[in-house]
Amino acid sequence: MATVSMTVNGKAVTADIDSRTLLVQFIRENQLLTGTHVGCDTSQCGACVVHIDGKAVKSCTTLALQCQGANVVTIEGIAAADGTLHPMQEAFREHHGLQCGFCTPGMIMSAIDIVNRKGNDLDEHTIREELEGNICRCTGYHNIVRAVDAGAKAMAGSAKPMKHAAE
Amino acid sequence: MYAFTYHRPDTVRQAAGLVARKEDAKVLAGGQTLLPTMKQRLASPGNLVDLGSVAEMKGIERKGRTIVIGAMTTHADVAGSPLVQEAIPGLAALAGNIGDPHVRNRGTIGGSIANNDPAADYPAACLAMGATIITNKRKIAADAFFQGMFDTALDEGEIVTRVAFPIPGKAAYAKFPNPASRYALVGVCVAKRGSEVRVAVTGAGASGVFRWPEAEAALSKRFSSKSLEGMAAKAAGLNTDIHADAEYRAHLIGVMARRAVDAAVGK
Ligand SMILES: Cc1cc2nc3c(=O)[nH]c(=O)nc-3n(C[C@H](O)[C@H](O)[C@H](O)COP(=O)(O)OP(=O)(O)OC[C@H]3O[C@@H](n4cnc5c(N)ncnc54)[C@H](O)[C@@H]3O)c2cc1C
Ligand code: FES
Ligand code: FES
Numbered sequence: 001m002a003t004v005s006m007t008v009n010g011k012a013v014t015a016d017i018d019s020r021t022l023l024v025q026f027i028r029e030n031q032l033l034t035g036t037h038v039g040c041d042t043s044q045c046g047a048c049v050v051h052i053d054g055k056a057v058k059s060c061t062t063l064a065l066q067c068q069g070a071n072v073v074t075i076e077g078i079a080a081a082d083g084t085l086h087p088m089q090e091a092f093r094e095h096h097g098l099q100c101g102f103c104t105p106g107m108i109m110s111a112i113d114i115v116n117r118k119g120n121d122l123d124e125h126t127i128r129e130e131l132e133g134n135i136c137r138c139t140g141y142h143n144i145v146r147a148v149d150a151g152a153k154a155m156a157g158s159a160k161p162m163k164h165a166a167e
Numbered sequence: 168m169y170a171f172t173y174h175r176p177d178t179v180r181q182a183a184g185l186v187a188r189k190e191d192a193k194v195l196a197g198g199q200t201l202l203p204t205m206k207q208r209l210a211s212p213g214n215l216v217d218l219g220s221v222a223e224m225k226g227i228e229r230k231g232r233t234i235v236i237g238a239m240t241t242h243a244d245v246a247g248s249p250l251v252q253e254a255i256p257g258l259a260a261l262a263g264n265i266g267d268p269h270v271r272n273r274g275t276i277g278g279s280i281a282n283n284d285p286a287a288d289y290p291a292a293c294l295a296m297g298a299t300i301i302t303n304k305r306k307i308a309a310d311a312f313f314q315g316m317f318d319t320a321l322d323e324g325e326i327v328t329r330v331a332f333p334i335p336g337k338a339a340y341a342k343f344p345n346p347a348s349r350y351a352l353v354g355v356c357v358a359k360r361g362s363e364v365r366v367a368v369t370g371a372g373a374s375g376v377f378r379w380p381e382a383e384a385a386l387s388k389r390f391s392s393k394s395l396e397g398m399a400a401k402a403a404g405l406n407t408d409i410h411a412d413a414e415y416r417a418h419l420i421g422v423m424a425r426r427a428v429d430a431a432v433g434k
Contacts, residue, residue, distance in 0.1 A: 002173055018170070019170065019171055019172065019173040019215070020168045020169075020170060020171070022202075041206070042203060042206075043199065043202075043203050043270070046267070046269060049269055055243070055272045056268060056269050056272060057269050057272050057273055058269045058270070058273075061198060061199055061202050061203060061273070062198060062202070062273065063173070063195075063198065063202065063217075065173050065175075065217070066195075066198065066217060066219055068175065110268065110269070113268065114268070117268075130268055132266075132267040132268070132349065133266070133267025133268055133269045133270065134267075
């Protein structure tokens with residue numbers, strides 16, 4: 001056993017865990033935040049993407065212990081304090097950027113990371129290249145790409161601060 | 168994953184000490200290769216020494232005509248570095264094309280070259296640009312460092328701390344990615360420094376990254392993709408697998424080499 005402390009969606013948490021605990025297990029099973037999904041568990045699909053210190057990573061390929069002292073934000077942490085969806089979440093809803101929804105948390109966390117790095121005006125090619133690490137088995141990606149484009153633009157105009165912004 | 172004891176040293180010295188002292192110890196860098204391997208139980212270190220807090224292993228600096236990159240620098244940081252973009256744009260572009268954004272946010276240059284995956288990108292850049300791999304014990308020329316599939320000149324417990332790239336006059340990397348994994352089916356890096364031209368090939372060789380002397384000779388006469396027209400590598404010693412056979416890889420080496428030269432001269 002080992003002790004780990006980190007911030008998850010703005011809340012300081014400390015826990016005794018098995019060293020083997022993956023960040024995604026810590027989030028889902030210890031913090032009971034089940035919005036972050038495990039699709040492949042082999043670093044391919046991106047369903048498990050969260051932000052560590054503002055950067056998108058695959059939480060199935062990170063040990064919880066590696067996040068000692070880090071600021072972790074999951075899909076549960078991005079809506080505004082009053083419950084208003086984050087502009088990227090809203091864009092996925094508006095543009096029907098999902099079918100079963102399994103890949104969606106990872107898609108949205110990746111999409112916000114893309115905007116943080118590449119700005120609000122994204123072309124389709126950039127969006128598709130940047131979604132390389134996120135696999136969707138349902139949609140065929142067209143609506144996801146549209147949602148990311150619209151969400152990126154909406155993020156430029158959004159005044160509402162995120163509840164637990166790490167960015 | 169089998170159980171292990173986790174350590175998080177702050178200095179290279181402490182890390183090297185832990186690796187030497189603890190039984191069955193392995194260093195953990197970005198974990199993008201090691202953690203999946205441990206999940207599959209193909210690796211089961213008893214002690215895991217996380218280099219994530221070793222500040223002296225991070226960062227990029229320019230020292231005269233050399234770019235020195237700390238082993239714990241992520242692919243994203245190399246890709247986004249103004250220093251690298253200015254001095255060796257081909258290297259920044261290579262780093263920006265490894266895997267996907269999430270892998271680039273964690274995977275490191277030290278982990279990539281220590282692992283020496285036969286389809287990894289950085290080994291081709293190190294070999295073509297004549298990089299020097301600096302460890303906690305010594306300096307190793309890239310020509311001597313990469314010794315075959317997943318095999319390097321590193322001793323047991325030796326830690327890569329930095330990689331030094333002499334700034335080439337012209338250099339670029341072209342990769343034909345496996346459409347599923349994004350690893351190189353074939354990747355070719357060309358570099359010209361003074362009158363010396365070096366061409367390194369990854370993804371294709373049965374024993375990892377290698378140089379292509381015929382192309383180097385042709386490009387030394389004239390550094391233009393025209394010098395490589397119609398040239399393909401020899402298929403002997405190349406990989407055949409479900410993705411491509413040796414003949415196709417030999418052909419792709421010629422195509423990627425020409426693309427890399429065109430990119431290097433700014434075409
Ligand atoms: C989905 C996916 C796609 C990928 N695509 C590509 C690709 O297109 N091209 C490519 O080149 N790579 C690719 N990779 C691999 C990626 O670049 C890895 O990050 C890299 O190979 C290993 O680096 P790491 O920092 O994650 O090392 P780790 O996984 O932490 O370590 C790898 C090995 O190196 C050892 N090691 C690590 N650091 C050091 C050091 N400083 N000194 C001595 N030994 C050390 C470890 O003990 C371990 O044995 C991909 C990986 C994934 C998961
Ligand atoms: S569950 Fe992490 S990448 Fe698929
Ligand atoms: S909506 Fe079903 S996997 Fe993407």
